[in-house]
Structure formats: structure tokens, C-alpha cells
């Protein structure tokens with residue numbers, strides 16, 4: 001089965017996905033019978049490439065490596081370079097649009113309009129972009145239903161660690177009463193590095209260099225990235241849309257190396273804890289640093305790693321620990337959704 005893809009946004013995540021496809025394409029064909037062909041890529045800084053016969057992905061990666069743009073990609077007879085992101089979404093022959101532009105926590109744009117345009121054009125959407133999902137999931141799901149398409153977003157929380165699908169499929173029949181975890185890799189990396197002796201600014205600079213931080217790192221260090229992930233979890237797990245202003249949100253910005261060292265001397269550790277709890281008055285969300293004992297499972301989660309504990313009525317506490325950011329890890333999240341989409345599963 002041939003499945004045609006268009007990528008909107010070709011930063012770390014898009015490139016990570018394409019690198020995986022280059023390596024795994026034959027295996028995916030053998031294992032799942034799916035031949036993923038990328039027919040278009042559009043990026044606001046690099047340009048657009050669209051070819052109905054499929055792009056030569058190693059050459060796309062080579063061009064970006066050489067110049068940071070698509071300028072070095074060779075011209076072929078069917079190649080279009082002039083389209084903007086919306087023309088690419090509407091006019092390319094893709095079955096599915098992969099939306100991987102940056103997260104905008106103010107209004108979800110341009111990702112939100114990209115998702116709307118794709119669904120309205122009868123194309124499925126797979127995204128790792130938190131903005132459109134946190135702010136517009138109910139509308140996007142309605143659009144998908146109206147147009148006979150689907151929207152999948154596994155990588156928007158904990159990248160390729162499949163926490164959403166776990167709750168939606170594997171825990172079917174159970175009730176999740178509370179979710180509590182470490183959902184921002186950058187903050188956790190900073191706290192871990194401060195325990196090793198770095199100061200806050202040095203640790204943040206390292207997190208940025210390693211590609212964990214958002215385009216605007218204030219979203220990480222002030223807790224908004226984790227807040228957005230709670231907005232997504234609330235909708236995905238409880239079917240309840242909560243407002244961002246209703247989530248008490250405090251980041252790690254004000255924590256110093258001395259604070260971290262003091263907690264360490266008391267066998268405790270700072271962690272940025274994000275939680276959602278089902279209460280009689282609705283879903284209550286909170287993001288804030290907590291000083292937790294070393295015996296807490298979340299205290300043993302270091303670096304950019306994320307973790308999430310589901311408190312389930314029947315199964316008890318289930319904790320998943322895994323990557324929450326990174327080029328290959330987040331690129332892989334797009335692949336999970338693409339395969340499940342082709343298999344007709346969530």
C-alpha cells in the first residue's frame with residue numbers, strides 16, 4: 001500500500017522523521033506492507049519541494065546540510081518550488097499531512113490553520129505540534145469527522161513514548177483518576193545538571209544546544225510547555241477541555257543551584273511536577289516545582305527523560321518512563337501515528 005505524505009515544517013522533528021524513513025523504508029514495506037512516499041515538504045525558512053512522484057529524501061537532507069535550505073535539491077520535471085505551506089497542503093497529492101512547525105502557545109498558529117486546511121482538504125493530519133492540539137483539538141476532531149479524515153497526535157506529549165495510545169487503547173475499560181509526571185525535558189535536564197554543579201544559565205544553554213528546549217525557552221522554564229501537555233492530556237484521557245488559565249503554572253526559573261544542593265543534603269530532589277486530578281468539581285491541573293523524596297519513582301528520572309504515572313481505578317499506578325524530546329524520538333512519534341493510521345487504528 002502506497003501512502004503519500006506532505007511535511008509542513010522541516011526542523012529537527014521533520015528531519016528526524018525523514019532520516020528514519022531513509023533508514024527504515026524497506027523494513028516498513030516488508031513488515032507492514034506500507035510504502036511511505038514523501039511527495040512534498042514545505043518550511044518557512046528552507047522553501048518548498050513538491051513532486052508527485054516522491055522526493056529523493058537523501059538529496060533533501062543533503063541540501064539542508066549544505067545550505068540550510070532546499071536550494072541544492074536538483075530540479076526534476078514535476079518539481080514545484082513556489083508553493084507556500086497552504087498551497088502545499090491543498091495542492092500536493094498527499095494522503096496525510098505531517099504538521100511539525102514550532103509550538104506557538106499564544107494561539108497555536110500557524111500550526112492550527114495548517115491542520116484545519118489539511119482536514120478541510122480531505123487529508124489526514126499527524127502532528128507533534130502542541131499548540132493546535134492543546135488549543136483546538138475538539139474543533140480539529142470535528143473537522144476530521146466532517147471530512148472523513150483523521151487527526152493523530154501521539155508525539156505532542158512525551159514524543160515517541162506512547163503515553164496517549166497506552167491510555168486510550170491498552171487501558172481500555174479502566175478509569176484514570178489522576179495523572180502525575182515530569183513532562184518537560186528541558187526543566188528536568190536543568191535540575192539534573194544543577195545537582196551536578198552547573199548554574200541555571202549554563203544548564204539552560206546546554207539544553208538548548210542539545211535541542212531539548214522550545215524555540216522560545218521561556219515556555220520550558222516557566223512551565224508553559226508542561227501546561228500545554230496537560231491541556232492535551234485532559235482532552236485525550238478525560239475528554240474534558242480545560243483552559244490554560246485554570247492550570248496553576250510555575251516553572252523552574254527561580255530555582256538556584258543552592259536550593260538544589262540543600263534539597264540533596266536532605267535526601268530530596270526538586271522536580272517540575274505536572275498533574276491532573278479528577279475531582280468532584282472537575283479536572284484540576286497544576287504545574288509546579290516540588291521537593292520530593294528520593295523514594296518517589298519520579299525522583300529517579302534524570303536528564304531530559306520524562307515520566308508519567310497513571311493512577312488507574314482497576315490497574316493501580318502505572319508509570320511510564322521514556323524520552324520526551326529529541327530528533328529521532330519525536331520523528332519516531334510521527335511514524336507511530338502514520339503506521340496506525342494506515343492500519344486503521346488509533
Ligand code: HSE
Nearest residue numbers: 184185186213214325
Ligand atoms: N521543550 C520540550 C521539552 C520539548 O523540553 O520537553 C518536547 O515537547
